[in-house]
Amino acid sequence: MARRDKLQGSLDLLILRTLRGEPQHGYGITSQIQAWSDGELEVEEGSLYPALHRLERDELLTAEWRETEAGRRAKYYKLTRKGRKHLEAELKRWGRLSSAIALFLERSDA
Amino acid sequence: MSFLRRIRKLGRLNEEIDEELRFHLEEKERRLIADGLSPDEARREARKSFGSPAAVREYTRDAWVFRWADDLWRDLKFAARSLRRSPGFAAIAVVTLALGIGAATAVFSIVYGVMLRPLPFDAPHDVAEVYRSNENWTFGMREGGTAVQIERWKANARSVEQVAEYAMVRHFLTGAADPDVSWGLRVAPEFFDLLGVAARVGRTFGKDDYSGDGRVLVVSDRFWRTQFHSDPEVVGREIRLDDIAFTIVGVLPPRVRYPFFQGQVPGLVIETWEPMIARGDGNVLVRLARGASWKRVNTELGMMLDEDAGTSAYTVPIDDALEVTRRPLSVLLSAVFLILLLACMHVSTLLLARGVSREKDVSLRAALGAGRLQLLRQHLIETSLLAGAAGVCGVLLSTQLIRWLVPLFPHGIPRSEEIDIDPASLLFCLSVSTATALASGSLAAWKSSFSNIREGLAASAVSMASPRHARLLDGLLASEIALCVVLLVGAGLFLQSTARLLAIDSGFQANGVLTFRLMLNDNLYGDWRRAEAVQERLLDRLRALPGVESADLSMLLPLSGRSTRSPLLIEGQDPSTQGLLADVNVITPGYFSTIGLRLLSGRPFTEQDASYGTGTVVLSRSTAESLWPGQDPLGKRLRSTMTGEDWREVVGVVDNVKHFQLNEEPLPKVFIPYAQAQQPFLHRMMSSLSFISIRTGTSPVQLAGAVRAAVHEVDPDQPVVELKPLEQLVLDSVAQDRMQGSVLSLLAGLALVVAAIGLYGVVNYAVQQRTRELGLRLALGAETKQLARAVIARSMGTAAIGSLVGVAAAGVLARTLELGLYEIHPLDPLTYVAVVALISTVAFAACLVPARRATKIEPMAALRHD
Numbered sequence: 021m022a023r024r025d026k027l028q029g030s031l032d033l034l035i036l037r038t039l040r041g042e043p044q045h046g047y048g049i050t051s052q053i054q055a056w057s058d059g060e061l062e063v064e065e066g067s068l069y070p071a072l073h074r075l076e077r078d079e080l081l082t083a084e085w086r087e088t089e090a091g092r093r094a095k096y097y098k099l100t101r102k103g104r105k106h107l108e109a110e111l112k113r114w115g116r117l118s119s120a121i122a123l124f125l126e127r128s129d130a
Numbered sequence: 131m132s133f134l135r136r137i138r139k140l141g142r143l144n145e146e147i148d149e150e151l152r153f154h155l156e157e158k159e160r161r162l163i164a165d166g167l168s169p170d171e172a173r174r175e176a177r178k179s180f181g182s183p184a185a186v187r188e189y190t191r192d193a194w195v196f197r198w199a200d201d202l203w204r205d206l207k208f209a210a211r212s213l214r215r216s217p218g219f220a221a222i223a224v225v226t227l228a229l230g231i232g233a234a235t236a237v238f239s240i241v242y243g244v245m246l247r248p249l250p251f252d253a254p255h256d257v258a259e260v261y262r263s264n265e266n267w268t269f270g271m272r273e274g275g276t277a278v279q280i281e282r283w284k285a286n287a288r289s290v291e292q293v294a295e296y297a298m299v300r301h302f303l304t305g306a307a308d309p310d311v312s313w314g315l316r317v318a319p320e321f322f323d324l325l326g327v328a329a330r331v332g333r334t335f336g337k338d339d340y341s342g343d344g345r346v347l348v349v350s351d352r353f354w355r356t357q358f359h360s361d362p363e364v365v366g367r368e369i370r371l372d373d374i375a376f377t378i379v380g381v382l383p384p385r386v387r388y389p390f391f392q393g394q395v396p397g398l399v400i401e402t403w404e405p406m407i408a409r410g411d412g413n414v415l416v417r418l419a420r421g422a423s424w425k426r427v428n429t430e431l432g433m434m435l436d437e438d439a440g441t442s443a444y445t446v447p448i449d450d451a452l453e454v455t456r457r458p459l460s461v462l463l464s465a466v467f468l469i470l471l472l473a474c475m476h477v478s479t480l481l482l483a484r485g486v487s488r489e490k491d492v493s494l495r496a497a498l499g500a501g502r503l504q505l506l507r508q509h510l511i512e513t514s515l516l517a518g519a520a521g522v523c524g525v526l527l528s529t530q531l532i533r534w535l536v537p538l539f540p541h542g543i544p545r546s547e548e549i550d551i552d553p554a555s556l557l558f559c560l561s562v563s564t565a566t567a568l569a570s571g572s573l574a575a576w577k578s579s580f581s582n583i584r585e586g587l588a589a590s591a592v593s594m595a596s597p598r599h600a601r602l603l604d605g606l607l608a609s610e611i612a613l614c615v616v617l618l619v620g621a622g623l624f625l626q627s628t629a630r631l632l633a634i635d636s637g638f639q640a641n642g643v644l645t646f647r648l649m650l651n652d653n654l655y656g657d658w659r660r661a662e663a664v665q666e667r668l669l670d671r672l673r674a675l676p677g678v679e680s681a682d683l684s685m686l687l688p689l690s691g692r693s694t695r696s697p698l699l700i701e702g703q704d705p706s707t708q709g710l711l712a713d714v715n716v717i718t719p720g721y722f723s724t725i726g727l728r729l730l731s732g733r734p735f736t737e738q739d740a741s742y743g744t745g746t747v748v749l750s751r752s753t754a755e756s757l758w759p760g761q762d763p764l765g766k767r768l769r770s771t772m773t774g775e776d777w778r779e780v781v782g783v784v785d786n787v788k789h790f791q792l793n794e795e796p797l798p799k800v801f802i803p804y805a806q807a808q809q810p811f812l813h814r815m816m817s818s819l820s821f822i823s824i825r826t827g828t829s830p831v832q833l834a835g836a837v838r839a840a841v842h843e844v845d846p847d848q849p850v851v852e853l854k855p856l857e858q859l860v861l862d863s864v865a866q867d868r869m870q871g872s873v874l875s876l877l878a879g880l881a882l883v884v885a886a887i888g889l890y891g892v893v894n895y896a897v898q899q900r901t902r903e904l905g906l907r908l909a910l911g912a913e914t915k916q917l918a919r920a921v922i923a924r925s926m927g928t929a930a931i932g933s934l935v936g937v938a939a940a941g942v943l944a945r946t947l948e949l950g951l952y953e954i955h956p957l958d959p960l961t962y963v964a965v966v967a968l969i970s971t972v973a974f975a976a977c978l979v980p981a982r983r984a985t986k987i988e989p990m991a992a993l994r995h996d
Binding site for chain 1: 146147149150151153154156157158161180185186189190191192193194
């Protein structure tokens with residue numbers, strides 16, 4: 021995820037999807053994305069935190085400071101209702117698009 | 131998020147982000163240590179992938195600080211990058227836009243400076259000049275007021291709030307490195323108050339200034355800059371005018387001067403004001419009383435005249451002087467409008483042509499979540515970037531253009547001496563740039579927002595522009611060409627009008643003649659014998675200069691804008707009847723041959739005319755024909771009432787000479803020998819009104835320095851005014867046509883270049899887009915020539931449509947605008963045909979290169995072309 025601007029749309033999607041379950045802090049989100057993508061997608065901090073704060077500003081996420089299991093204070097992000105709706109819409113869109121691309125690649129290879 | 135909450139958030143934002151990032155780093159380190167790294171290694175590793183925490187904090191913070199600025203910055207970066215990727219496009223767009231904006235800003239500055247900038251006086255609509263006229267006065271003469279009338283108006287007139295008289299005065303700047311004549315005004319105490327003018331440095335006149343000797347001076351900003359190098363301590367300094375010391379009391383603000391316009395008289399700009407101590411006749415300014423009307427003022431002031439029957443008073447509001455500029459400037463304004471339109475269309479064309487090749491890019495962005503609005507913004511930002519760069523270049527360009535354009539101006543344009551780029555011009559430039567960016571950006575965005583994501587991504591396989599897109603492009607190109615035709619036709623008409631004016635036989639040979647105006651200082655040469663002595667010394671000195679064939683003195687010079695019209699009386703005519711009005715010119719014997727005026731019959735003046743028994747006179751052909759139709763005028767006698775002298779015998783007839791302009795009917799003229807004009811009246815006239823003409827075998831311009839030096843040898847304080855070739859006077863007389871022709875040519879040339887670039891770009895692009903199709907046709911056996919023909923035919927079709935529309939529009943415009951053309955019909959077919967031929971040639975040339983490229987296509991490579 022080196023290109024912060026160009027693929028911003030997709031970074032947002034990844035963040036939102038990660039937060040569909042439990043609230044999570046920034047470091048947790050990067051670990052999750054890395055784990056789920058078998059290490060293929062690595063999110064740079066320089067992209068992650070601006071994105072998180074932008075999503076918070078746009079009220080797709082809320083945040084609160086909480087203790088971690090190890091007893092450290094960390095900022096946890098959680099999906100808002102608006103964020104959840106946005107995520108569902110984006111997922112649908114992405115599904116349509118990726119299947120269109122897959123279809124296209126399949127046919128143009130043939 | 132509410133505004134208040136956001137503000138609170140911003141307050142502790144930095145600490146919060148820092149803590150968040152610190153936590154992130156520590157977690158990462160912990161993980162790395164758990165993976166088996168040493169604490170030191172883990173620390174380094176975590177930092178490495180993290181980058182600069184400060185930068186991360188800034189970016190994160192930005193999300194809160196400027197939502198818009200954040201997006202804008204990102205868009206700007208993106209726009210800059212995408213422009214960098216196509217430097218050719220960016221360069222062409224910026225250059226053509228800069229040319230357009232520069233030309234528009236320059237012409238606007240001129241129009242604004244002359245016509246639109248408000249007069250720098252209090253409520254200028256309420257100020258007027260008062261004149262008296264009488265139907266019996268000759269040739270529509272008008273006068274100001276007499277001292278008595280002015281006093282009466284001041285005391286009794288109710289319809290005017292204030293009355294202030296003034297009189298023009300000529301000063302010789304003595305003791306300066308380059309002696310010069312400067313024009314000033316003697317003004318009544320009410321003058322500055324009436325106009326509502328205050329000094330920027332020092333003060334204007336108070337009561338005390340009128341009780342002394344009146345040797346105090348208020349000067350213009352320009353005078354302050356040139357004579358005193360903008361000295362802030364100028365008040366109290368002295369300057370010598372006509373060898374008399376004046377003390378400076380004030381400097382007026384820039385561009386504030388009254389009168390701001392002195393008719394057609396070149397170089398006459400008022401620079402100084404001084405108290406009018408001795409009240410006398412003068413020009414009269416009045417300010418309208420509250421609730422009064424000019425009609426009432428005319429009646430009231432007229433009733434107080436107490437003069438011959440038939441004399442009446444009338445007022446001319448001072449802003450009427452700006453009316454003379456309306457026609458030439460409205461032509462320029464229309465041209466500017468067209469140029470701007472052209473610039474917008476041009477950038478749209480380029481954007482659209484490029485837009486197709488970027489369709490994939492745009493679709494990808496849309497796929498990745500960019501909304502329609504975001505795409506529109508992206509387009510606008512890109513064009514704003516282009517227009518911004520072009521605007522900056524345009525302003526720089528326009529200062530140069532102004533410097534080039536203003537000297538082309540006719541003298542009859544008021545306020546042209548201080549035209550410059552000012553805040554209004556900059557504002558204009560800014561709005562024009564913004565409008566250009568908006569107009570061209572939204573067209574391209576509107577187009578691309580229609581492009582369907584799937585279609586756009588799929589386009590890579592087919593690689594062909596949609597027909598709708600192609601139609602839009604063709605339409606834009608055709609409009610560009612139409613605009614081009616309009617501008618070219620305008621330029622062509624004015625250039626031809628100018629050429630036809632210049633082709634008129636002026637009656638004299640202007641080439642090889644240098645002229646200047648000789649104004650003698652009354653303080654030095656008040657006695658006519660001394661004046662005559664210095665005039666003769668000057669002529670002798672000039673005749674001795676190497677390269678000079680002859681040098682002569684005359685009271686008038688053709689096309690110099692001066693006139694001495696007065697009635698002639700012929701022998702046997704009833705003195706009570708109105709005589710023929712003729713310009714009386716006093717000349718030295720060689721004058722006719724010096725300016726190349728043809729002698730038709732009789733003889734020219736010789737040195738013997740001084741001792742000739744009776745006075746002699748030479749007539750112009752039209753004078754002879756109207757005084758003695760069908761008779762031989764030689765030997766007949768007449769006299770001029772201006773000189774009020776004895777009868778003069780006609781000894782010669784010369785050809786008609788153009789006097790005010792080249793396309794005038796011949797005006798009556800009589801010539802009197804200088805040697806017979808030895809009388810105080812004529813000499814007084816000649817001290818302010820006389821010219822020296824010098825015929826040379828070499829270039830008159832090169833002679834100028836030597837002439838100046840020779841004059842200063844005779845008298846170091848003698849100004850050499852209006853030193854210029856006689857040919858320049860001829861050119862100046864057609865300055866209005868020339869100016870319009872030059873400006874329109876400039877704009878038309880610009881339009882032609884812009885249209886050619888657009889055509890080239892679009893055709894080039896079309897060939898690229900159709901590579902696959904063209905390759906296929908080649909593979910199927912089409913001949914390369916056929917392909918080239920197809921490519922060219924399409925562009926020429928567009929050019930033809932554009933030309934047709936342009937010809938129609940130009941015809942309508944030329945007929946409706948009052949162009950003031952000389953001997954050329956606004957629908958002159960030759961002009962239109964020539965313009966269309968020129969456009970077709972340029973269009974053909976523009977698509978020749980891309981067409982050749984089409985013929986070089988390798989069929990196999992083309993079919994694999996993506």
